[in-house]
Amino acid sequence: MTGFRAILERDLRLALRQGMDSVMVVMFFVIAVVLFPLGVGPEPNTLARIAPGVLWVAALLSVLLSLERLFHNDFEDGSLELMALSPPSLEVVVLAKVLAHWLVTGLPLIIAAPVLAILMNMPADGFALLILALLLGTPALSLIGAVGAALVLGSRRGGVLLALLILPLFIPVLIFGVGAVEAAIGGFPARAPLLLLGAIFAATLALCPWGAAAGLRQALE
Amino acid sequence: MDQFKGASLDCLRSTRPVFRGLDFDLPAGGALVLTGPNGSGKSSLLRLMAGLLPPAGGTLSWNGEPVAEDPDAHRARLAYLGHLDAVKPALTAAENLAFWAQLEGADPATAVGPALDALAIGHLADLPARFLSAGQKRRLNLARLGLGKAVLWLLDEPATALDVETISRLRDLIHRHRDGGGMVAVSTHSDLELKDAVNLDLGQYTVSAARAAAEETAA
Amino acid sequence: MLNYFANPRRFMKLSGILTPWMAGATLILAGAGLYLGLFASPADYQQGETVRIMYVHVPAAWMALFCYTGLAISAAVGLIWKHPVADVAARASAPIGACFTFLALFTGALWGKPMWGTWWVWDARLTSMLVLFFLYLGYMALNSAFDDPQRGTKASAILAMVGFVNVPIIKFSVDWWNTLHQPASILRMDGPTIHPDMLWPLFLMIGAATTYYLWVLMLRMRRDLTEGRVRARRQIQAEEAGA
Numbered sequence: 079m080t081g082f083r084a085i086l087e088r089d090l091r092l093a094l095r096q097g098m099d100s101v102m103v104v105m106f107f108v109i110a111v112v113l114f115p116l117g118v119g120p121e122p123n124t125l126a127r128i129a130p131g132v133l134w135v136a137a138l139l140s141v142l143l144s145l146e147r148l149f150h151n152d153f154e155d156g157s158l159e160l161m162a163l164s165p166p167s168l169e170v171v172v173l174a175k176v177l178a179h180w181l182v183t184g185l186p187l188i189i190a191a192p193v194l195a196i197l198m199n200m201p202a203d204g205f206a207l208l209i210l211a212l213l214l215g216t217p218a219l220s221l222i223g224a225v226g227a228a229l230v231l232g233s234r235r236g237g238v239l240l241a242l243l244i245l246p247l248f249i250p251v252l253i254f255g256v257g258a259v260e261a262a263i264g265g266f267p268a269r270a271p272l273l274l275l276g277a278i279f280a281a282t283l284a285l286c287p288w289g290a291a292a293g294l295r296q297a298l299e
Numbered sequence: 300m301d302q303f304k305g306a307s308l309d310c311l312r313s314t315r316p317v318f319r320g321l322d323f324d325l326p327a328g329g330a331l332v333l334t335g336p337n338g339s340g341k342s343s344l345l346r347l348m349a350g351l352l353p354p355a356g357g358t359l360s361w362n363g364e365p366v367a368e369d370p371d372a373h374r375a376r377l378a379y380l381g382h383l384d385a386v387k388p389a390l391t392a393a394e395n396l397a398f399w400a401q402l403e404g405a406d407p408a409t410a411v412g413p414a415l416d417a418l419a420i421g422h423l424a425d426l427p428a429r430f431l432s433a434g435q436k437r438r439l440n441l442a443r444l445g446l447g448k449a450v451l452w453l454l455d456e457p458a459t460a461l462d463v464e465t466i467s468r469l470r471d472l473i474h475r476h477r478d479g480g481g482m483v484a485v486s487t488h489s490d491l492e493l494k495d496a497v498n499l500d501l502g503q504y505t506v507s508a509a510r511a512a513a514e515e516t517a518a
Numbered sequence: 519m520l521n522y523f524a525n526p527r528r529f530m531k532l533s534g535i536l537t538p539w540m541a542g543a544t545l546i547l548a549g550a551g552l553y554l555g556l557f558a559s560p561a562d563y564q565q566g567e568t569v570r571i572m573y574v575h576v577p578a579a580w581m582a583l584f585c586y587t588g589l590a591i592s593a594a595v596g597l598i599w600k601h602p603v604a605d606v607a608a609r610a611s612a613p614i615g616a617c618f619t620f621l622a623l624f625t626g627a628l629w630g631k632p633m634w635g636t637w638w639v640w641d642a643r644l645t646s647m648l649v650l651f652f653l654y655l656g657y658m659a660l661n662s663a664f665d666d667p668q669r670g671t672k673a674s675a676i677l678a679m680v681g682f683v684n685v686p687i688i689k690f691s692v693d694w695w696n697t698l699h700q701p702a703s704i705l706r707m708d709g710p711t712i713h714p715d716m717l718w719p720l721f722l723m724i725g726a727a728t729t730y731y732l733w734v735l736m737l738r739m740r741r742d743l744t745e746g747r748v749r750a751r752r753q754i755q756a757e758e759a760g761a
Contacts, residue, residue: 243656
C-alpha cells in the first residue's frame with residue numbers, strides 16, 4: 079500500500095509542478111462543446127435536445143486526449159521499468175497511475191460539466207444525474223484507456239492509433255452515460271443505466287489493471 | 300547463504316537468437332562481470348536476470364528455487380540500473396530518490412541523505428533535477444543502490460558518463476555491498492577493477508542465425 | 519494436440535494437403551448455394567427479389583463474428599502457450615474477418631435501400647457490425663505499428679482478448695440504446711419463419727463462406743511462414759557477408 083501511495087503522490091506532485099494537464103484537458107472540453115452551438119445553430123430547443131450527448135462525447139474525447147501521456151513519459155525516461163521491478167506488483171502501479179490520472183483530468187471535467195450544461199441549455203433535471211453518471215463513467219474510461227495506452231507504448235503514430243483502439247471500447251460507457259441523463263430529463267427512472275454504468279466501472283476496475291499490466295510487461299521486454 | 304544461478308539460458312530478441320546455453324553462478328558476496336562484443340547480449344542477460352525479459356529456455360534460480368515461481372520475492376531483492384536515468388526533471392534530487400525509497404519500503408527520512416552523500420551529491424539535494432548535468436543525473440540514479448535492502452544488484456554499464464572519482468566511489472559502494480553478503484552482476488566496457496570478480500564472456504555463447512536455422516531444420 | 523500443430527513445418531505440410539480441398543469445397547458449396555439462392559428459390563412475398571441479398575449478407579455477418587472468435591482464440595493461444603502458428607493464424611484472420619464485416623455492412627446497406635427506403639439506419643445489428651469493423655481495424659493497425667513484429671503480435675493479441683470480452687457488452691449496450699431510440703416504423707428482420715426453400719441455399723452459402731475462410735486463412739498463413747523463412751535466410755546472408 080505504501081507503494082500505491084508513493085506513486086499516487088509522485089504523479090500528483092508532477093502534475094502540479096509541470097502540469098498544465100488539468101487546464102489543457104478542461105480547455106479542450108470547453109472548446110469541443112462550444113463548437114456544437116456554432117455548428118448546429120443557437121436554437122435553444124435543439125441545443126437542449128443534444129446537450130447530454132454532446133457533453134458526453136466531448137468528455138470522452140478529452141479523456142482520450144490525455145490518455146496518451148499516461149505511461150509515455152515514464153516509459154521514455156526509464157522510470158516505468160524501475161517501477162515494474164520494484165516490490166509493488168505492476169497491477170498496483172497501474173491502478174495508482176490511473177487514479178492519479180483521473181484526479182488530474184477526470185475530476186476537473188466533472189466540475190466543468192455543469193457550467194457547459196448551462197451553456198448548452200440543458201434542462202436542470204439532468205444536472206445531478208450528469209455529475210453522477212460522469213463520476214461513474216470517467217474512471218471507467220481512464221481504466222479502459224490505460225490498457226490502450228499500455229499497448230501503444232513505443233509504437234509509431236501512438237496518438238491516432240490509441241483513438242482507433244479504444245474509442246470503440248468507450249461506446250457502452252457513452253450509451254449508458256447519455257441514457258442516464260436523458261432518462262432524468264425525460265422524467266423516467268435513471269436507475270437502470272446508472273446501475274449498468276456502475277457495473278461497467280466495477281468490471282473495468284477488476285480487469286483493466288490486469289490487462290494494462292500485461293501490456294506494459296510486453297512493452298518492457 | 301544466498302545463491303543466484305542460471306542454467307542453460309537461451310535468449311531471443313524478437314526472432315533473433317542472442318545467446319544460447321548460458322550458465323552462471325553468483326554466490327553471496329560474489330561479483331559477475333559481463334564482457335563481450337556489441338550485440339552479444341550483456342544488457343539482455345541483465346534484463347533476463349531482473350525478470351524484465353523472460354528467458355526463451357533454461358531457468359534462473361535463487362537458492363535452488365526457480366525465480367519464475369515467485370516473481371514478487373525476486374523483485375523485492377533486486378536493484379536494477381539500466382541505460383536510462385529515470386530522473387524526473389520537475390522533482391528535486393531528494394524527492395526523486397525519496398520516491399524510489401518509498402517504493403522499496405525504506406524510510407525516505409533516514410535513507411535518502413546517506414544515499415546522496417555516498418555519491419557526493421548531498422549538496423544538490425534540494426535542486427530540481429532539471430538543473431543537474433548528465434553525470435550528476437547518473438549519480439542520482441546510482442544513489443538508489445544505497446537506499447536499501449536489495450541483495451542483488453544488476454548494473455548495466457554503470458560507469459558511463461562518470462568521472463574517475465565517482466567510479467572509485469561506485470567501486471567502494473560495490474565492495475561494501477559485497478562485504479555485507481550482497482551480490483552484483485555488472486556489464487562494463489571500462490574496467491571497474493572489482494576484486495575477486497568472475498568474468499563471464501558472452502561471446503562464447505553467441506548463436507549465429509545460420510546455426511539456429513540449421514538446428515531448427517534438423518529438429 | 520495443440521502442440522502437434524504448433525510446429526510450423528508440420529503445419530506447412532498439412533495445409534499443403536488441405537488447401538486444394540478447401541478451395542474445391544468452397545467452389546462447390548458456393549456454386550450450389552448461388553444457383554439455389556438466385557434461380558431455384560422463390561422470391562419473398564413481401565420483399566420480392568431483394569431478399570436474395572440475404573444469401574450473401576447473412577453468411578458475411580456470420581463470418582464476421584466467426585473470424586473474430588477465431589482471431590481471439592488464436593491470439594490467446596499464441597500469447598499464453600507461445601505457439602508461433604497461433605500467432606500467424608491470428609494475424610491472418612484479421613483481414614479476412616474485416617472483409618466479411620465490410621461485406622455484411624455493404625450488403626446491409628444495399629438491402630436497406632429497397633426495404634427501408636434508406637441506405638443506412640441505426641439499427642442495432644448494423645451498428646454493432648460497424649463497431650466490430652472498427653475493432654478489426656484497430657487490431658490490424660496495432661499489429662503493424664511496431665518496428666519489431668514480435669511486439670505487434672503480442673500487443674495486438676492482448677487487444678484481441680480485450681475486444682473479445684467487450685463484444686457482448688458493446689452488443690448489449692447497442693441493443694439497449696436502439697430500443698430507446700428505435701422509430702416504430704422499421705420492419706424487423708426476424709419476422710415469420712423462413713421458408714425451407716430459402717433455408718437450404720442459406721446453409722450452403724454459410725458453409726461456402728466457412729470453407730472460404732479456412733482456405734484463404736491457410737493461404738495467408740503459408741505466405742506469412744514462408745516470409746519468415748526468407749527473412750531468416752537474409753539474416754544468415756547478412757551475417758556471412760559481415761564475417
